Amino acid sequence: MTLKDINLQELKELKEIVYQANMLLSEYGLVIHTWGNVSAISKDRSYYVIKPSGVSYKTMKPDDMVVMDLNDNVISGTLNPSTDMPTHSILYKTFDKIQAIVHTHSPHAVAFAQAGKDIPCFGTTHADNFFGPVPCARDLTKEEINSEYEKNTGKVIIEKFKLNNLDYAATPACLVKEHGPFCWSLKNAIDASNLALTLEEVAKMAIYTMQVDNKATEAKKELQLKHYYRKHGPNAYYGQNKK
Amino acid sequence: MTLKDINLQELKELKEIVYQANMLLSEYGLVIHTWGNVSAISKDRSYYVIKPSGVSYKTMKPDDMVVMDLNDNVISGTLNPSTDMPTHSILYKTFDKIQAIVHTHSPHAVAFAQAGKDIPCFGTTHADNFFGPVPCARDLTKEEINSEYEKNTGKVIIEKFKLNNLDYAATPACLVKEHGPFCWSLKNAIDASNLALTLEEVAKMAIYTMQVDNKATEAKKELQLKHYYRKHGPNAYYGQNKK
Amino acid sequence: MTLKDINLQELKELKEIVYQANMLLSEYGLVIHTWGNVSAISKDRSYYVIKPSGVSYKTMKPDDMVVMDLNDNVISGTLNPSTDMPTHSILYKTFDKIQAIVHTHSPHAVAFAQAGKDIPCFGTTHADNFFGPVPCARDLTKEEINSEYEKNTGKVIIEKFKLNNLDYAATPACLVKEHGPFCWSLKNAIDASNLALTLEEVAKMAIYTMQVDNKATEAKKELQLKHYYRKHGPNAYYGQNKK
Amino acid sequence: MTLKDINLQELKELKEIVYQANMLLSEYGLVIHTWGNVSAISKDRSYYVIKPSGVSYKTMKPDDMVVMDLNDNVISGTLNPSTDMPTHSILYKTFDKIQAIVHTHSPHAVAFAQAGKDIPCFGTTHADNFFGPVPCARDLTKEEINSEYEKNTGKVIIEKFKLNNLDYAATPACLVKEHGPFCWSLKNAIDASNLALTLEEVAKMAIYTMQVDNKATEAKKELQLKHYYRKHGPNAYYGQNKK
Numbered sequence: 001m002t003l004k005d006i007n008l009q010e011l012k013e014l015k016e017i018v019y020q021a022n023m024l025l026s027e028y029g030l031v032i033h034t035w036g037n038v039s040a041i042s043k044d045r046s047y048y049v050i051k052p053s054g055v056s057y058k059t060m061k062p063d064d065m066v067v068m069d070l071n072d073n074v075i076s077g078t079l080n081p082s083t084d085m086p087t088h089s090i091l092y093k094t095f096d097k098i099q100a101i102v103h104t105h106s107p108h109a110v111a112f113a114q115a116g117k118d119i120p121c122f123g124t125t126h127a128d129n130f131f132g133p134v135p136c137a138r139d140l141t142k143e144e145i146n147s148e149y150e151k152n153t154g155k156v157i158i159e160k161f162k163l164n165n166l167d168y169a170a171t172p173a174c175l176v177k178e179h180g181p182f183c184w185s186l187k188n189a190i191d192a193s194n195l196a197l198t199l200e201e202v203a204k205m206a207i208y209t210m211q212v213d214n215k216a217t218e219a220k221k222e223l224q225l226k227h228y229y230r231k232h233g234p235n236a237y238y239g240q241n242k243k
Numbered sequence: 244m245t246l247k248d249i250n251l252q253e254l255k256e257l258k259e260i261v262y263q264a265n266m267l268l269s270e271y272g273l274v275i276h277t278w279g280n281v282s283a284i285s286k287d288r289s290y291y292v293i294k295p296s297g298v299s300y301k302t303m304k305p306d307d308m309v310v311m312d313l314n315d316n317v318i319s320g321t322l323n324p325s326t327d328m329p330t331h332s333i334l335y336k337t338f339d340k341i342q343a344i345v346h347t348h349s350p351h352a353v354a355f356a357q358a359g360k361d362i363p364c365f366g367t368t369h370a371d372n373f374f375g376p377v378p379c380a381r382d383l384t385k386e387e388i389n390s391e392y393e394k395n396t397g398k399v400i401i402e403k404f405k406l407n408n409l410d411y412a413a414t415p416a417c418l419v420k421e422h423g424p425f426c427w428s429l430k431n432a433i434d435a436s437n438l439a440l441t442l443e444e445v446a447k448m449a450i451y452t453m454q455v456d457n458k459a460t461e462a463k464k465e466l467q468l469k470h471y472y473r474k475h476g477p478n479a480y481y482g483q484n485k486k
Numbered sequence: 487m488t489l490k491d492i493n494l495q496e497l498k499e500l501k502e503i504v505y506q507a508n509m510l511l512s513e514y515g516l517v518i519h520t521w522g523n524v525s526a527i528s529k530d531r532s533y534y535v536i537k538p539s540g541v542s543y544k545t546m547k548p549d550d551m552v553v554m555d556l557n558d559n560v561i562s563g564t565l566n567p568s569t570d571m572p573t574h575s576i577l578y579k580t581f582d583k584i585q586a587i588v589h590t591h592s593p594h595a596v597a598f599a600q601a602g603k604d605i606p607c608f609g610t611t612h613a614d615n616f617f618g619p620v621p622c623a624r625d626l627t628k629e630e631i632n633s634e635y636e637k638n639t640g641k642v643i644i645e646k647f648k649l650n651n652l653d654y655a656a657t658p659a660c661l662v663k664e665h666g667p668f669c670w671s672l673k674n675a676i677d678a679s680n681l682a683l684t685l686e687e688v689a690k691m692a693i694y695t696m697q698v699d700n701k702a703t704e705a706k707k708e709l710q711l712k713h714y715y716r717k718h719g720p721n722a723y724y725g726q727n728k729k
Numbered sequence: 730m731t732l733k734d735i736n737l738q739e740l741k742e743l744k745e746i747v748y749q750a751n752m753l754l755s756e757y758g759l760v761i762h763t764w765g766n767v768s769a770i771s772k773d774r775s776y777y778v779i780k781p782s783g784v785s786y787k788t789m790k791p792d793d794m795v796v797m798d799l800n801d802n803v804i805s806g807t808l809n810p811s812t813d814m815p816t817h818s819i820l821y822k823t824f825d826k827i828q829a830i831v832h833t834h835s836p837h838a839v840a841f842a843q844a845g846k847d848i849p850c851f852g853t854t855h856a857d858n859f860f861g862p863v864p865c866a867r868d869l870t871k872e873e874i875n876s877e878y879e880k881n882t883g884k885v886i887i888e889k890f891k892l893n894n895l896d897y898a899a900t901p902a903c904l905v906k907e908h909g910p911f912c913w914s915l916k917n918a919i920d921a922s923n924l925a926l927t928l929e930e931v932a933k934m935a936i937y938t939m940q941v942d943n944k945a946t947e948a949k950k951e952l953q954l955k956h957y958y959r960k961h962g963p964n965a966y967y968g969q970n971k972k
Contacts, residue, residue, distance in 0.1 A: 054968030208354030239297030451597030482540030694840030725783030
């Protein structure tokens with residue numbers, strides 16, 4: 001795959017939306033410094049566009065976005081891609097309807113990751129957006145850390161979804177233990193960044209809930225299902241697209 | 244009831260104030276994305292105006308507000324009303340002096356709702372605004388969730404006020420268990436949004452108070468009464484309207 | 487005392503600085519809505535200027551400030567003074583070097599007040615600004631609440647300082663139980679509002695400290711003294727006024 | 730050492746960057762009022778430039794920065810240097826590759842200092858920036874407080890690094906017990922202020938983590954090393970400088 005195989009108009013639009021979605025992380029206060037990264041994949045899933053590594057949100061431009069194939073090769077771009085790039089690649093290859101991926105170190109979501117715990121579904125805010133708890137993947141072994149670390153980070157996410165029989169379309173986020181959240185969208189990069197904000201808000205509410213009652217339990221299952229399907233699936237009736 | 248039965252000048256003003264009150268939720272940081280909704284009822288209580296479902300605060304206009312009768316029929320508007328609309332309808336029909344209703348997922352108030360606990364009246368900030376604890380309604384049964392869910396959400400609020408012999412005029416807010424706060428005003432929509440901010444601030448202070456002392460108890464009853472009646476009723480002496 | 491006994495230039499300046507100090511509370515995020523109030527006293531201590539009751543920070547003007555004598559009579563102004571006015575009067579009369587008083591419901595300071603606990607001096611940030619713990623006054627009796635409530639609020643502050651042998655110049659703040667903080671300055675109204683922000687920051691740090699270690703103890707006495715006297719008294723060497 | 734021994738162009742640039750780095754503390758919300766201070770040393774380590782004591786961020790100018798030699802003498806400047814100046818001097822003399830030092834009272838980092846506890850390395854956000862826990866130095870003795878207090882503050886930091894065999898280049902921060910954080914950069918003053926923000930964020934995440942699980946343990950050692958060396962040392966591959 002090389003740059004000449006790519007529709008340049010689609011590429012330009014993808015760079016622009018990935019740039020906008022990265023800027024949203026900063027605008028939403030989910031990242032400081034150069035932290036966080038967003039990527040989005042092309043329609044034919046032959047390449048994706050990702051934030052460059054360690055570049056400031058204050059100076060970043062759409063053209064700084066790096067173009068990657070799915071085997072971790074740079075197709076176009078003068079900057080290094082995000083170091084988390086191999087995590088993105090393997091998620092795109094395995095979760096084959098994902099259009100965009102976001103990684104942040106937003107503090108409340110990180111708290112659950114650092115504690116190695118799922119975010120429990122305490123209420124409808126969570127259930128509106130995530131089906132069931134937001135899972136926390138297992139920690140990586142010494143071997144997984146020392147060789148192909150970023151790829152293995154993706155692998156433990158995938159393993160978690162397989163073992164727990166989770167649907168990545170219904171539960172579009174995972175915590176990586178002792179690290180932080182990844183989330184993704186089946187729509188586009190802006191939607192993925194919006195979901196990163198939702199995840200942080202849901203994690204924040206969960207911590208506050210535990211402060212009110214440290215024995216708080218998850219919301220009634222019927223309520224979780226009601227809210228999830230109010231916004232998702234053929235019978236959804238939230239928003240303007242469906243009657 | 245149809246649009247031709249409505250005073251168009253009153254309607255225009257009601258749409259404008261409901262729009263402004265919705266925007267206040269965003270300005271106050273009580274909502275993210277398209278979350279939250281405000282409505283207000285006409286003087287003769289024949290119709291009310293409510294935020295459309297899933298519309299962004301960045302693009303929303305006064306004319307996007309949806310006009311409803313009290314039997315959940317759209318009278319005017321091209322957009323779907325908030326999915327929480329049937330909760331608003333039944334509250335207007337039952338609490339018959341309410342002029343405006345607000346629903347948010349503001350995080351500290353949600354924490355009490357998710358924990359299924361009343362917000363205790365720990366001090367004068369609370370007592371200035373809410374008579375007694377802010378109650379948390381019971382959770383809905385499976386049947387109540389699966390049929391007429393939003394209407395039943397209103398019903399458990401009403402039931403809570405009836406069972407506990409509460410005055411909706413003096414305690415203008417209720418938490419819905421595993422969901423979040425509803426509050427209302429006997430004045431207007433702006434006042435209702437202001438109250439939503441007050442509720443979040445009071446919930447925040449309550450959580451901080453529990454962090455300082457997890458055995459903290461409610462404020463002395465005389466103090467609660469003093470502060471409530473300093474601001475409300477015939478002997479109120481706060482503000483500029485009464486001497 | 488009437489308006490004709492007052493130097494109008496001094497009055498104008500006092501209204502302006504009290505207005506600015508009230509606006510600072512809003513700018514610092516210490517108050518929402520119309521909450522909080524600042525006052526400042528004239529040089530000869532014959533009158534003071536205070537925020538009007540229930541007026542929005544968005545529309546408030548310097549000329550809205552109300553001029554009071556020390557017997558709780560309005561000397562000049564078309565608006566009602568803050569309902570907390572009698573607390574200010576008695577503090578000015580008793581703590582006779584105070585130049586300005588601030589009352590807020592800032593949430594972390596309120597948390598200690600609602601829990602009925604002093605703010606412990608956990609470290610140098612506190613000791614730089616307050617000599618010893620920030621005390622919490624006792625709760626008012628039923629009788630004190632039901633008659634001359636606001637005056638009695640001042641009285642329990644004064645009683646606390648007398649009983650504990652505290653120096654109001656060195657410990658320029660007190661929490662009122664189940665209510666919130668009052669603080670004061672021997673300099674001017676701007677300094678008093680700055681101190682209200684410091685108090686909230688110190689209360690916030692204290693809560694965070696208790697979250698890190700719920701058995702945390704106060705800072706070593708020598709350290710407290712060192713920091714207090716680094717900024718206050720004849721041997722102070724912080725800032726630009728002293729060498 | 731006198732002003733005539735100094736390259737005036739280098740001095741001008743150093744004052745400017747130290748000014749900018751101080752302003753960053755305010756912009757990042759790490760300081761209120763006149764709190765906090767940043768300094769940076771000249772290339773030949775013969776002098777350094779530091780924030781003046783007690784000057785407001787609103788009015789501070791680059792030329793207000795004070796020029797010091799390493800024996801605590803003012804070389805140039807009409808204002809008093811920060812009272813913490815002797816802490817800076819001794820750190821520059823002992824940690825001889827440090828280019829800039831920052832001291833703040835940022836509240837989450839202060840919480841660990843006030844509790845007298847190290848900030849545990851709970852995850853990759855911490856490990857990306859600090860090698861191992863951020864240490865908390867011992868409290869000063871009565872004698873150390875009462876004579877050359879600020880110099881002794883530096884000495885307990887240095888003692889802590891010596892006793893625990895820590896590398897100041899890899900762990901560029903230390904908490905002073907019952908006081909707050911100091912951090913430093915081997916690059917420049919802007920980098921040091923950025924690190925002060927990182928430290929506060931890491932402390933915040935650590936407190937949140939303890940709220941999710943009060944028995945949370947440090948991240949796996951291999952993960953800590955992986956992340957630290959992903960960003961630091963000859964094999965670093967984060968950012969744009971290395972391939």
